[in-house]
Amino acid sequence: MRLLHTADWHVGKPLRGRSRMDEYAAALREVADIAVDRRVDAVLVAGDIFDSPAPPPEAEKLVYDFLARLLPEGIAAVLIAGNHDHPKKLGALASLLEGLRIHVRAEVRPPAQGGIVSLASRDGAEEARVAVLPFVPERKVGDACAVMDPEHTWYETYSERLEQILAELVKDLPPSTVNLLIGHLLVAGSLFGTGERKLHLGDIYGLNPQQLPSSLQYIGLGHLHRPQEVMAPSRTLYSGSLIELDFGEKEQEKRVVIVEAKPAQVASVEEVPVTSGRRLRDVEGTLEELRHMAGEVDDAFLRVTVKTEAPVPGLAEQVKELLPNALDVTVDHPRDEGAEPSEEESPRTQLEPAELFTRYYSRKNGAPPSDELKKLFQTLYDEAQR
Numbered sequence: 167m168r169l170l171h172t173a174d175w176h177v178g179k180p181l182r183g184r185s186r187m188d189e190y191a192a193a194l195r196e197v198a199d200i201a202v203d204r205r206v207d208a209v210l211v212a213g214d215i216f217d218s219p220a221p222p223p224e225a226e227k228l229v230y231d232f233l234a235r236l237l238p239e240g241i242a243a244v245l246i247a248g249n250h251d252h253p254k255k256l257g258a259l260a261s262l263l264e265g266l267r268i269h270v271r272a273e274v275r276p277p278a279q280g281g282i283v284s285l286a287s288r289d290g291a292e293e294a295r296v297a298v299l300p301f302v303p304e305r306k307v308g309d310a311c312a313v314m315d316p317e318h319t320w321y322e323t324y325s326e327r328l329e330q331i332l333a334e335l336v337k338d339l340p341p342s343t344v345n346l347l348i349g350h351l352l353v354a355g356s357l358f359g360t361g362e363r364k365l366h367l368g369d370i371y372g373l374n375p376q377q378l379p380s381s382l383q384y385i386g387l388g389h390l391h392r393p394q395e396v397m398a399p400s401r402t403l404y405s406g407s408l409i410e411l412d413f414g415e416k417e418q419e420k421r422v423v424i425v426e427a428k429p430a431q432v433a434s435v436e437e438v439p440v441t442s443g444r445r446l447r448d449v450e451g452t453l454e455e456l457r458h459m460a461g462e463v464d465d466a467f468l469r470v471t472v473k474t475e476a477p478v479p480g481l482a483e484q485v486k487e488l489l490p491n492a493l494d495v496t497v498d499h500p501r502d503e504g505a506e507p508s509e510e511e512s513p514r515t516q517l518e519p520a521e522l523f524t525r526y527y528s529r530k531n532g533a534p535p536s537d538e539l540k541k542l543f544q545t546l547y548d549e550a551q552r
């Protein structure tokens with residue numbers, strides 16, 4: 167069996183007010199192309215299909231168009247709900263889609279009632295069983311614990327419950343089929359963001375890798391947006407998200423996982439890059455340096471720090487004109503912290519408001535206000551006094 171594992175599409179999520187629908191459309195086309203080119207038997211989507219419980223119609227259209235593209239190719243699909251998906255909404259079309267070999271699983275179910283999805287390969291010669299673990303809300307376990315246990319045991323109880331659910335799901339899988347799991351959950355020891363920081367159980371509601379089933383050919387996870395392999399008894403990967411969804415994901419290469427699996431063997435995996443999303447970048451420099459950079463940032467969304475010796479009115483606006491994809495502009499200039507006279511020398515209560523304003527402005531911006539600004543302050547102050 168050949169499968170394509172993807173997750174965390176978050177279709178519809180804007181970035182600082184900018185729509186990214188064209189990027190989601192392009193990325194989903196790219197994934198469908200990969201599925202068709204590689205002749206996979208099924209696409210597995212491990213949760214967070216939509217970004218919001220009430221996704222915009224454009225987002226729904228992109229997802230259903232993606233699924234429609236698989237139909238004539240004979241590619242099946244299994245989709246589970248993540249914490250961002252509304253389980254009832256995602257599940258609304260489930261029985262209709264089931265007949266099209268599109269298996270939507272929005273809530274946890276026992277094996278015989280949808281918890282295990284049986285898939286035949288395109289040629290009908292092979293069979294896979296996919297155990298599904300949609301996101302289990304922390305509070306569902308937490309509420310029950312809250313009445314009896316101290317809070318630190320909640321994490322433990324959550325992981326124990328998930329371990330029990332998983333064991334129950336996979337216990338009767340036959341050794342003659344390709345056995346897989348897709349789940350939307352956190353695994354301790356995984357990396358998140360762009361650094362080397364790892365998640366630890368006790369800080370998160372999740373599982374230790376050893377609590378995942380050990381008898382499967384492959385486990386495809388969703389929830390963490392950074393693609394990575396998890397050191398677990400069965401071969402386990404987070405596919406990561408499709409595009410860099412926010413600046414916490416900058417510099418992450420996005421991808422999907424092609425899984426090649428045979429019964430009773432560890433699956434082999436190949437990670438295929440997905441490059442449709444725009445890059446997210448932090449850039450820094452003087453206005454002059456940024457001007458030179460303008461040609462080489464392509465269409466990346468930018469977080470800009472502009473360096474200046476002293477405050478320049480309208481600097482952020484100038485940067486945004488220069489770099490239209492700057493979503494965030496921070497002005498950075500040296501501040502003279504020691505400039506403020508001590509309280510003893512001149513208690514604030516003895517100073518004129520205009521003088522207080524001048525000191526405040528100087529401390530905040532590293533330079534005194536212009537005469538024009540001082541005059542404006544005085545005018546406003548006088549008006550307010552009337």
Ligand SMILES: [Mn+2]
Nearest residue numbers: 174214248389
């Ligand atoms: Mn997610």
